[in-house]
Amino acid sequence: MFDFFKQEIAEALAPLAGLDSKVIFDAVENAKIAAHGDLAVAIPRLRLKGNPKAIAEEWVAKFQPTTNVLSCSAAGPFINFRINRPQLAKLVLDEVYERKETFGTNDSNRGKRAIVEFSSPNIAKPFHAGHLRSTIIGNFVRNALIANGWEVIAMNYLGDWGKQYGLLAVGFERYGSDEALAADPIHHLYEVYVKINRDAEEDPAIHDQARVYFRRMEDGDETALALWKRFRDMSIEKYHATYDRLNINFDVYSGESQVTYGMKQAMDLLESHGLVEESEGAKIIDLEKYKMGKAVLQKKDGTTLYLTRDIGAAIERWDKYKFDTIFYIVASQQDLHLQQLFKILQLLELPYADRFKHINFGLVTGMSTRKGTAVFLQDMLEQTKEKMHDVMRANEDKYAQIEDPERVADVVGMSAITVQDMSAKRIRNYDFNWQRMFSFEGDTGPYLQYAHARLCSVERNSALTVRRDDVDLTLLSETAAQDLLDHIARYPALVASLPGQFEPVNVVGYAFKLSHLVSSAYEVLRVNGAPADVAQARLLLYWAARITLGNAMRMVGLVPLERM
């Protein structure tokens, strides 16, 4: 949005500097102190000969004002510029008015395709905090890419294969119940899994049975596979419901079990590149040279491993989707695993090997429930909703006005979890804190929802309707209005900056700042009671803030509420 003004500044300075306007354009930044100007150029950034301070003064003396860049002044090695504020207001508000829900997005990556692999829980094991983070962050990565014009395939890569499924089958013969499975597959399978693991500690022969069972699965034995397939299908169905609740959906449910020819192809390639070594009957790859240790590719009974399946999956994904980039949203505990995977793809000289990216994140601590250590997503969402519902009930008057309190509690609860997760850089560990997460004060999910709902109420409570035609934007002259406009104007640049770092905290931080600016504006910029033309201009400004806040919230996966 500021580009328009930057361009004029660049063109005005180019002849004075004897530089290409492009070089100057890149050096224009936001002025550090608002009282000094709107935009600024730091002369040292241009790397010219001579004294920056003298240059600044010389150029200021020669500068010819334009319709959009009104004046400038030198401050040490800086030149500060004043821009035509009503013109900025017009550009911003026209754009928001025209684009609404798409305001901020761009199509600069049109034609590029990405796969975002995220969530990826393991069937029959708890969906733990790591999976929750992968789900929330992965959904954001997907949205950020789409907002920059990418075509995105959202993929869930289920942990649905491996010796532990042999163990689970053996356990099911002892402890399984079809009824319990149908009623609640995720809890029941976990229960069976825990029991059989306990048994196996006493009786190691169970592990042999499990190995034999898994061997049968790998050999394609129909009976062995039928049971496993039931577990898988029922679990996916349950996951579906939970993801719906989180407002997340996947284009593809793949999984370790779905990898087929890619593994054989990978093993052949590894062999022909001389990368495979024998070690006590197993096949391994030595990556010590790269400080990545040694990795097992095939066990001595011939069965595959997590890593082997990932190599095979990578090859098959390429064959099927021909992506420009693939993002793996996986906890930093698996940094080594992904380094090994990506290194192996390079060593195989696959021409697409540089298209693989790992987006990692830190641990969550303190997230155990009353029942024990394992936290199931479903349970956690229930608990969150109940707690949120309690908080809401505390305010009886307000509570009475909410149409569907259950749903609102659920949505606000999700926002609480999401925002807590995104309150610091991805890589940071954080402590799961129920208290802080639900607070309406401070930078929390409920606060953002409240800010959005309040903006909606400004529109509801005004007798006017939002319009753009014949609105006098010069009436938005107060500092509070200008600060708000500036911040709205920065949203498109924020969106454009997301790919690369993929830090959701940048969007959440933006949304908080926007909410704070709106809240300061309420104190000085009233709509009701102001003269009609002023009220109309302010209403448009609040409306634009509401659209932008909603867009930022959706970017991080929140569902903006109109009332709460």
Ligand SMILES: NC(=[NH2+])NCCC[C@H](N)C(=O)O
């Ligand atoms: N391609 C991958 N390895 N993705 C990550 C899968 C995560 C794995 N299912 C786990 O829970 O640990």
